[in-house]
Amino acid sequence: MSKMFDLTGRVAIVTGANTGIGQAIAVALAEAGADVALVGRSAADETAERIRAIGRRAAQVNADLSTIAPIKGVIERTLSELGGLDILVNNAGTIRRADAVEFSEDDWDAVVDTNLKSVFFLCQAAGRHMIGQGGGKIINIASMLSFQGGIRVPSYTASKSGVAGLTRLLANEWASKGINVNAIAPGYIATNNTAALQADETRNRQIMDRIPAGRWGEPPDLGGAAVFLASSASDYVQGHILAVDGGWLAR
Numbered sequence: 001m002s003k004m005f006d007l008t009g010r011v012a013i014v015t016g017a018n019t020g021i022g023q024a025i026a027v028a029l030a031e032a033g034a035d036v037a038l039v040g041r042s043a044a045d046e047t048a049e050r051i052r053a054i055g056r057r058a059a060q061v062n063a064d065l066s067t068i069a070p071i072k073g074v075i076e077r078t079l080s081e082l083g084g085l086d087i088l089v090n091n092a093g094t095i096r097r098a099d100a101v102e103f104s105e106d107d108w109d110a111v112v113d114t115n116l117k118s119v120f121f122l123c124q125a126a127g128r129h130m131i132g133q134g135g136g137k138i139i140n141i142a143s144m145l146s147f148q149g150g151i152r153v154p155s156y157t158a159s160k161s162g163v164a165g166l167t168r169l170l171a172n173e174w175a176s177k178g179i180n181v182n183a184i185a186p187g188y189i190a191t192n193n194t195a196a197l198q199a200d201e202t203r204n205r206q207i208m209d210r211i212p213a214g215r216w217g218e219p220p221d222l223g224g225a226a227v228f229l230a231s232s233a234s235d236y237v238q239g240h241i242l243a244v245d246g247g248w249l250a251r
């Protein structure tokens with residue numbers, strides 16, 4: 001059974017892997033056997049060290065994904081440094097908070113360009129390679145706001161709802177080509193991204209009260225879902241948005 005989850009010999013790209021969910025997913029994929037290209041605008045030295053300590057290879061690829069300019073180079077560097085590309089995890093993401101009536105164009109573009117536009121063009125670039133080799137695995141990081149509206153985060157909600165739709169569209173186009181396109185929708189996970197919410201006593205209590213599991217998620221809670229969707233265990237899973245949320249959506 002463990003063979004189904006074995007990623008030995010596979011090469012993965014994880015974006016935004018220097019911290020938080022991306023770091024935990026990169027380490028989990030390496031623990032399952034994958035070599036990992038760590039793509040982002042900040043150095044991912046700690047993640048690279050942890051991957052090498054497991055005995056897998058790590059490559060660091062500098063890329064600011066607020067534009068699509070670096071994407072061609074990201075794929076080329078991964079192929080030249082790690083010798084393949086089997087798994088893409090689109091994790092890098094950002095958020096801006098303001099009332100809808102005051103929301104600026106800059107706050108719209110910054111979030112949608114990183115969370116949705118770059119995600120699509122990374123899928124396209126990786127997809128071209130994966131179609132050529134007859135298969136691959138793409139995992140997009142969605143959100144509870146792929147299902148719910150949220151408040152004061154219009155560009156984030158639009159981008160993460162878009163990620164869910166895009167995941168289904170790409171699954172429809174590429175399932176027959178051996179590519180699985182799925183998404184993970186994390187619930188409330190303790191990372192930099194949610195530091196403000198954790199620090200707000202009232203919001204923190206409201207959130208905790210609504211989570212059936214009774215706690216915030218931790219980044220390693222996402223590792224199992226990522227390995228599943230990256231491995232042959234999920235070969236017949238297509239266009240699915242897998243919530244890892246301590247039961248939040250079940251309420």
Ligand code: NAP
Nearest residue numbers: 016020021041042064065066092093143188189191192193
């Ligand atoms: P995080 O700790 O803030 O990590 C975000 C990652 O994205 C960082 O590596 C960050 O790099 C990278 N990133 C942001 N903008 C980028 C850009 N323009 N170019 C390249 N990399 C960029 O947050 P996280 O919670 O782990 O978030 C990871 C993903 O999970 C995001 O897509 C987020 O929307 C999603 N998510 C998180 C939660 C949660 O509760 N935490 C819930 C649902 C979904 P820097 O360090 O350089 O900024």
